[in-house]
Amino acid sequence: MRTLAETPPTTLTEQSFGGVGTTVPHDSARQHVMGTARYVDDIAEPQGTLYAAVIGSRIAKGRIRSLDLKAVAAAPGVVALLTLDDVPGHTDIGPVFPGDPILTQSDIRYAGQPIALVAAISEKAARQAALLAQIDYDAQTPQLDAETALANQQLLRPSHRMQLGDCATALQQAPIQLSAKMQVGGQEHLYLEGQVSLAVPGEDGDMLIYTSSQHPSEVQKLVAEVLNQPLHKVTVDMRRMGGGFGGKETQAAPWACLAALMAAKTGQAVKLRLPRKDDMVMTGKRHPFVNRYHIGCDEQGRLLAADIEVIGNGGHSPDLTDAIVDRAMFHADNAYFLPNADIRGHRVATDTVSHTAFRGFGGPQGMLIIERAMDDIARHLGCDPLDIRKRNLYAEKRDLTPYHQQVEFATLQRLVTELEQSSDYWARRKAITQWNNGSAILKRGLALTPVKFGISFTLQHLNQAGALLHIYTDGSIQLNHGGTEMGQGLHTKVAQVVASTLGVDLQQIRITATRTDKVPNTSPTAASSGSDLNGKAAEQAALTLKQRLSDFLAEQQAVPLSQIRFSDNQVWWDDHQSVTFAELVQQAYLARISLSATGYYRTPKIWYDREKAQGRPFFYFATGAAVSEVIIDSLTGEYRLLQTDILHDVGKSLNPAIDIGQIEGGFIQGMGWLTTEELVWNAEGQLLSNSPATYKIPAISDTPPIFNVRLFEQANAEATIYHSKAVGEPPLMLAISVWSALRDAISSLSDYRISPDLDTPATPERVLAAIEALKKQQEAS
Structure with a gap:
C-alpha cells in the first residue's frame, strides 16, 4: 500500500483558508503595527x-x-x-x-x-x-588594506581555485582582451x-x-x-x-x-x-572585496576566456569568510557561460572587526565583476550592454559553470526576454539616447541585469532541518521548526504548508518560538533556505500525522485509504460523507492514536569536491532580472532612481504577497549597498561610520516613483516544497541594475565610447569622480 508520505505534494487536493499559494498577512503583522510584538528586550x-x-x-x-x-x-x-x-x-x-x-x-x-x-x-x-x-x-599601526594583506600573504584560510577548460591559451588567442579592477564596499x-x-x-x-x-x-x-x-x-x-x-x-x-x-x-x-x-x-559587516578580471572575447562580444580574482577582506578572524569567498567565486559567472575560466578566491586578514554573513553571502560581490565586464565589452564594441548580456547567457551546449554544475538555462532566457519586452527596454533606450543628446548637464542611464543565484548552504551538513507538530484534541495545531523568524515571513509560509497538507484553516495553527529543546541541532536561517528546509520538514511531520489519521478513519469506515481526503477542515471518505477535522482528532485520541510527530528533511543531490573544485553545490538556481533607469547631474554627481521593473522567479509561490515584499525589500537594500551605504575607517582603524547619522541607508524617498515587481511563476523543476523557489537573498542582486545604469549615464558623456570606473558604493562623490576621470580620458584621446 502506498503511504501518504510517498505522495508528491503537487497531487494533493486539500483546500484550506490561507494554504499554500494564497496571499495571507505575516503572522505577526498586527503585532508589528500595534507595537505588541515581543522582542528580547520586551521580555519581562x-x-x-x-x-x-x-x-x-x-x-x-x-x-x-x-x-x-x-x-x-x-x-x-x-x-x-x-x-x-x-x-x-x-x-x-x-x-x-x-x-x-x-x-x-x-x-x-x-x-x-x-x-x-x-x-x-x-x-x-x-x-x-x-x-x-x-x-x-x-x-x-593597523593594516586595513586587502591588497597589501594579500601581497604579504596574510590569509585567514587557504586560497581556492576553480577552472574550466584552458583559460590561459584561450585568453592568449582571443581577438579582444580587456582587464579591470574594482573596489567593492562592505555594508552595515x-x-x-x-x-x-x-x-x-x-x-x-x-x-x-x-x-x-x-x-x-x-x-x-x-x-x-x-x-x-x-x-x-x-x-x-x-x-x-x-x-x-x-x-x-x-x-x-x-x-x-x-x-x-x-x-x-x-x-x-x-x-x-x-x-x-x-x-x-x-560587529562585522558585509565583506569588502577587491575584484579583478582579464577577459577575452570575440568580435561579437561572446566570452572566450575569463581570468577572475576575488579578494575578500575578512577582518581579524575567519568567522564565515571561507564560505563567503567560495560563494563569491561560485557567482563570478552570474548568468553567463564562461567556456574557459580560471577563478581564484583569497581570504585576507586585516585589523578590523571580523566581517560576516550578509544577505547574499558573497554572491553579490562575486557577480559585480562579471557585470562590469559585460558593460565594458559593450562600450569597447559600441554595442548596447543588453545585447552583450544576451549573447553570453547560459544556453544549450553552453550550460556548464566553472565548477562543473549544469544550469537549467531556459527559465533564465525566457525571463530576460519577457522583461526586455514588458519594460519597453528598446523604446526607452532610444528615448533616453535622444534625451541625453539634447541635455548638456542631466544625463539618463538604463540597464537590464540578470541574476542567477545558487540555493543551498555551501557547507553541506547545514542542508538539513527538523520540525515538531502537535495536534490537540480540539483540532488546534502547534507547530515548531528549526528556522527563525526575522521579519521575512518564514513562520507564515511554514504554517501555510501545514495548513495545506492537513486541509485546515491557517488560523488553527500556532507557531511557537524556535527552541533548542523542541527541535535540536538546527541549521542557521540563512542561505535563502529557510522555507525550503523547514517547510519540507514541517510537511513531513504533517504527512506522518495525516497518515495516522487516515489509517484510523479508513479502518473505522471500512473504506480504501485512497478515498480519504482532507479538505476545508473536513475529512472525507466519499463525496457525501465526512467528519470535521476536530472530531476525527478527538476520536483518534480516544483510540490512542499518537497526535504528535517530528519531521526531518535534508537537501538531496548536492555535493562538492573541493580538491577538484567540481560538483553540484546548489540544489537549484533562483533567477531574476531588473531594469533600472537613473538620472545624474554631471556637475555634482547627484542622482535619482526614476524607475525599476523587476521580474523574479520564485517557482510556485508559497505566498505571493510575502514574496513580492521580499523582492522589494531586497532590491532596496541592495541599492543601498551599491549607492549610499559607505563604511569608513580612519588610519587608526576606528570606524567613523558608526551611527545612523554617519551611515546612510535608503529612505522611503529613495524608492523609485515607478516600481513594478512581478513574479515569474513557473514551478521549480526540482522537488522543493510545493515546487517553490527561495526568495530571501536573490532579489538583493537585482540592484546591480542601478549601479550599471549609473555607469550607463556616465558613459553617455563620451557618446558611450568609454566605460567608466565606478567603485561601490557609487556615492555622488564617486559618480562625480568617475565623470571627471572620463572627461580627462576623453581629452587625452
Whole structure:
C-alpha cells in the first residue's frame, strides 16, 4: 500500500483558508503595527536581573600593557566584573574555525574588541561604569588594506581555485582582451533590533538564553562550551528578531555567551544589549572585496576566456569568510557561460572587526565583476550592454559553470526576454539616447541585469532541518521548526504548508518560538533556505500525522485509504460523507492514536569536491532580472532612481504577497549597498561610520516613483516544497541594475565610447569622480 508520505505534494487536493499559494498577512503583522510584538528586550525580566555593559578596546591593534578595573568595580550600582580569567570553559568561540576570543587580556586585533564585562543594577549604571576602565595600550599601526594583506600573504584560510577548460591559451588567442579592477564596499546590517541577549540561570547549572539570533543551536553550543557544561543544560529560545540580514548568524553568539557567563558567576539573570554605536563598532559587516578580471572575447562580444580574482577582506578572524569567498567565486559567472575560466578566491586578514554573513553571502560581490565586464565589452564594441548580456547567457551546449554544475538555462532566457519586452527596454533606450543628446548637464542611464543565484548552504551538513507538530484534541495545531523568524515571513509560509497538507484553516495553527529543546541541532536561517528546509520538514511531520489519521478513519469506515481526503477542515471518505477535522482528532485520541510527530528533511543531490573544485553545490538556481533607469547631474554627481521593473522567479509561490515584499525589500537594500551605504575607517582603524547619522541607508524617498515587481511563476523543476523557489537573498542582486545604469549615464558623456570606473558604493562623490576621470580620458584621446 502506498503511504501518504510517498505522495508528491503537487497531487494533493486539500483546500484550506490561507494554504499554500494564497496571499495571507505575516503572522505577526498586527503585532508589528500595534507595537505588541515581543522582542528580547520586551521580555519581562526575572526579579534581580542585572544589566551588563562591554568594556571594549579603544585601539585597533597592539597589546594591553595594564588593565585597571578598580574604578569600574567601585562605581555606583556595580555588582560584578567578568574577565578572561573568569571563563570556566572554552575561551575561543570561533563559529567554524578558531580565532575569536570571547575576551582578550593581551593582544588587540580590532577597535572595540571586548576586554571585560561589567554588570550593574541598571543599564545606565553599567554603561557609565564601563567608561571608567583604565587601560594602557602598546598601540601599533593597523593594516586595513586587502591588497597589501594579500601581497604579504596574510590569509585567514587557504586560497581556492576553480577552472574550466584552458583559460590561459584561450585568453592568449582571443581577438579582444580587456582587464579591470574594482573596489567593492562592505555594508552595515543596521537591523532595527540590535544585538541583545537575556541569560536566566536555573538549577543544577541549567541556563536559559533568550537571544536575537539566526542560529539558536550555535548559540546553545557556544554557551555550553564557555560554561564548560553539556549542551543539554542550555536552552535557547528565539521567537522573533527585528531584522538579521546575516548579522545575527554567528555574531549574536558572543553577547549570549557573555551574558551567560555573568549569569553563572552571579547566580542572577543578566541582560546584555549593545548600544547602537557599540553594535556598529563591535560587529562585522558585509565583506569588502577587491575584484579583478582579464577577459577575452570575440568580435561579437561572446566570452572566450575569463581570468577572475576575488579578494575578500575578512577582518581579524575567519568567522564565515571561507564560505563567503567560495560563494563569491561560485557567482563570478552570474548568468553567463564562461567556456574557459580560471577563478581564484583569497581570504585576507586585516585589523578590523571580523566581517560576516550578509544577505547574499558573497554572491553579490562575486557577480559585480562579471557585470562590469559585460558593460565594458559593450562600450569597447559600441554595442548596447543588453545585447552583450544576451549573447553570453547560459544556453544549450553552453550550460556548464566553472565548477562543473549544469544550469537549467531556459527559465533564465525566457525571463530576460519577457522583461526586455514588458519594460519597453528598446523604446526607452532610444528615448533616453535622444534625451541625453539634447541635455548638456542631466544625463539618463538604463540597464537590464540578470541574476542567477545558487540555493543551498555551501557547507553541506547545514542542508538539513527538523520540525515538531502537535495536534490537540480540539483540532488546534502547534507547530515548531528549526528556522527563525526575522521579519521575512518564514513562520507564515511554514504554517501555510501545514495548513495545506492537513486541509485546515491557517488560523488553527500556532507557531511557537524556535527552541533548542523542541527541535535540536538546527541549521542557521540563512542561505535563502529557510522555507525550503523547514517547510519540507514541517510537511513531513504533517504527512506522518495525516497518515495516522487516515489509517484510523479508513479502518473505522471500512473504506480504501485512497478515498480519504482532507479538505476545508473536513475529512472525507466519499463525496457525501465526512467528519470535521476536530472530531476525527478527538476520536483518534480516544483510540490512542499518537497526535504528535517530528519531521526531518535534508537537501538531496548536492555535493562538492573541493580538491577538484567540481560538483553540484546548489540544489537549484533562483533567477531574476531588473531594469533600472537613473538620472545624474554631471556637475555634482547627484542622482535619482526614476524607475525599476523587476521580474523574479520564485517557482510556485508559497505566498505571493510575502514574496513580492521580499523582492522589494531586497532590491532596496541592495541599492543601498551599491549607492549610499559607505563604511569608513580612519588610519587608526576606528570606524567613523558608526551611527545612523554617519551611515546612510535608503529612505522611503529613495524608492523609485515607478516600481513594478512581478513574479515569474513557473514551478521549480526540482522537488522543493510545493515546487517553490527561495526568495530571501536573490532579489538583493537585482540592484546591480542601478549601479550599471549609473555607469550607463556616465558613459553617455563620451557618446558611450568609454566605460567608466565606478567603485561601490557609487556615492555622488564617486559618480562625480568617475565623470571627471572620463572627461580627462576623453581629452587625452
